[in-house]
Amino acid sequence: MMFGSQGRFLVAAAALVVSTAACATVKQDEFQAEMERVRAEMASGDQGVEDRLNNRVDGVETSLRELETRFDALEGELQTLASEMDATVQRLEASLRFTAPVHFGFDEAVVDAAARENLQRFANVVGEHYPTAVVTVEGFTDPSGSAEYNLRLGQRRADAVKAVLVDEAGMNGQTVRAVSYGEDTRRLVQPGETGPGAAGRANRRVVLVIEHADAAMNADIVAAGAGS
Numbered sequence: 001m002m003f004g005s006q007g008r009f010l011v012a013a014a015a016l017v018v019s020t021a022a023c024a025t026v027k028q029d030e031f032q033a034e035m036e037r038v039r040a041e042m043a044s045g046d047q048g049v050e051d052r053l054n055n056r057v058d059g060v061e062t063s064l065r066e067l068e069t070r071f072d073a074l075e076g077e078l079q080t081l082a083s084e085m086d087a088t089v090q091r092l093e094a095s096l097r098f099t100a101p102v103h104f105g106f107d108e109a110v111v112d113a114a115a116r117e118n119l120q121r122f123a124n125v126v127g128e129h130y131p132t133a134v135v136t137v138e139g140f141t142d143p144s145g146s147a148e149y150n151l152r153l154g155q156r157r158a159d160a161v162k163a164v165l166v167d168e169a170g171m172n173g174q175t176v177r178a179v180s181y182g183e184d185t186r187r188l189v190q191p192g193e194t195g196p197g198a199a200g201r202a203n204r205r206v207v208l209v210i211e212h213a214d215a216a217m218n219a220d221i222v223a224a225g226a227g228s
Contacts, residue, residue, distance in 0.1 A: 071096075071212050074129035078210075081125055085118050094212040098122065102161060104204040106144075106195030109156035111164050119161065123169030126210060134211040136177045137161045142193060142200035143183040154180030161206045 078089045078098055090097040100122060102115040111119070126133055139158030141150040158178035166173040181187055183203075193200040 070130050074126065074133070074210065077125045077129055078122075081121060085121070087118075096210040096212075098208040098210065100206065100208055102206050103201050104157055106142075106197065106200075106204070107153070109153065109160045111160050115161075116164055116168065119164050120169045122208065123165055123171050127171065130210070131172075132175065134175050134177065135165070135171065136179060136209040136211065137165070138207040138209060139178065139180045139182075140187060140203060140205050140207070141183050142190075142195060142203035143185070143188065144194035144200070145183075147183060151180050151182035154182040157204075157206055161208075 075089065075091060075096055078096060081087070082089045082098070086101050088099045090099075100115075100118055102111065102118060104110065126135065137158040139154035139156070139161070141153050141157075143150070145153075155178065158180055162173075162176050162178040165171045165176050185191065189202040189205070190200060193203060195201070195204070
């Protein structure tokens with residue numbers, strides 16, 4: 001596998017990202033130092049540099065295949081789990097959207113016992129098949145009340161679910177995020193349905209998004225290098 005100078009530089013960057021995949025971020029100064037070293041190697045014109053960079057490409061491609069295999073296994077297990085708990089799984093380009101049966105009372109952000117059990121099972125599956133995945137908890141409300149209030153309420157719900165996943169189910173707090181979409185009309189399950197009471201319950205929910213971030217980022221870098 002042979003690349004031009006720009007391609008080798010991009011591939012080296014991909015190799016650095018893969019080698020530090022266990023970390024949440026790569027420090028900017030460390031990244032810049034590595035890139036300067038790669039530039040110097042490429043400028044030397046040494047065939048050994050070409051060989052080492054090609055070896056890095058092979059390592060990146062192997063890592064990507066392993067990540068994809070793990071992600072496919074995770075999707076299969078979540079599909080099985082979804083069939084058991086009346087949930088849904090949607091495969092997106094670089095993520096999985098798991099619509100869990102976690103709903104809330106009107107104007108509440110309390111995670112009940114049944115939902116806690118479902119979240120524990122979800123955490124077990126992710127921990128087994130893709131423990132380094134980034135999970136985003138998306139909080140939603142029904143359309144009752146102001147948009148500003150519902151954005152805050154959606155955040156309380158997302159935070160409550162994140163707390164269950166981290167504090168009770170043992171997920172890594174550094175890889176679980178919580179965001180709110182409030183009453184976003186584009187995401188309402190039952191448009192116009194609101195409480196109090198059971199009405200609008202389907203809208204008062206969270207969605208769990210498992211991101212395939214490492215593989216997506218590295219695939220883009222490798223593809224750019226291969227085309228240069």
